[in-house]
Amino acid sequence: MTIQLEVCIDNLESLRYAAQGGATRIExxxxLALGGLTPSMGFMHAAAKYATVPVYAMIRPRQGDFLFSSEDVEIMLADIYAAKQAKLQGVVIGVLTPHGLIDSDIVTRLVKQAQGMGVTFHRAIDQCVEPIAALDAIMAAGCERILTSGLHANAYDGIGMIKQMHQYCGNRLKIMAGAGVxxxxxxxxxxxxxINEIHLSGKTTRPSGMITVAKQAHMGNADIDDFEIPITGEANIAAVVAQLQA
Structure with missing residues (x-):
């Protein structure tokens, strides 16, 4: 069985490490520290230029929940258009109603905008109150896969639900496990x-190349070291690939 290994990245440096480690698709x-937001247009074009595997762009205009305003949806539609113009292979979306159901109307609009591209519905499904009904709505909207941790904090703890989802959907919808893999x-x-699709970041860090380090001025949260750069660990990805091929 061929396993698809999707690696999520948030900088161009990581694109190379993910590919060298054995990624078969890029998110x-x-x-990523916020769960993943929409990449810039420049990043999309650079990824399309340098990637050797399919690239799917996250379409999420802000951090927080998945209850989006009409203005948010306008941004998401524009960002899907930008991903298409960059010639990426797909997008990753997720929209819920206030009651924790799939917002089928908005999801259908986003899928329509992405016509000709692949569409993944992300871990917003793990916040749904009726996961099986959510699968039906996602399939009806035209998505090709979901990313899920099986409604748990991590995919290992959600194995039971992931299996149930896979058995329910069969060949109609691909189930990709992610979170803590x-x-x-x-x-x-x-x-x-x-299942035969896995999602992970394989994150590690590298030190900054700065010679002069001004640690008294923080660019954001003081708990985050501005001189420690989060990157994809090529060895982490390769280790997963080795296990899949064993």
Whole structure:
């Protein structure tokens, strides 16, 4: 069974490491520390230029919940258009109603805007109160896959629900497991659920190349070291690939 390994990145440096580690698809984001937001247009074009595997752009205009205003939706439609203009292969979306259901009207509009591209529905499904009904709505809207942790904090704990989703959808919708996936648990997740798509970041950090370091001025949260750069760990991705090929 061929396993698809999607790696989420939020900088161009990580694109190279993800590919070298064995990624078969890229989820392109900004701000992974916030769960992933929409990448800039410049980042989309650069990724399209340098990527050797398909690239899907996250379409999420802000951090926080997945209840989006009409203004948010305007931004999302424009960002999908930008991803299409950049010649990316797909987009990643997710919209909920105030009651934790799939907002089918908005999702359908976004899928229509993405016509000709692949569409993944992201972990917003893990906040749905009726996950099986959510799957039906997502399939009806025309998405090709979901990213899920099985309604748990991580995919390993959600193995039971991920398996149930996979059995329910069959070939109608691909189920991709993500959140906390690593080389220690990936084989069991695949074996127990029967799925063939995995999502992870493989994050590590590298030190800044700055010679002069002004640590008294913080660019954001003082708890975050501005001189420690988050990147995809090529070795982390390769370790997962090794487990999948064992």
């Amino acid at each position: 392109l984001c900004s701000s 690593n080389s220690q648990n990936v084989r069991e997740i695949i074996t127990q659920t029967g």
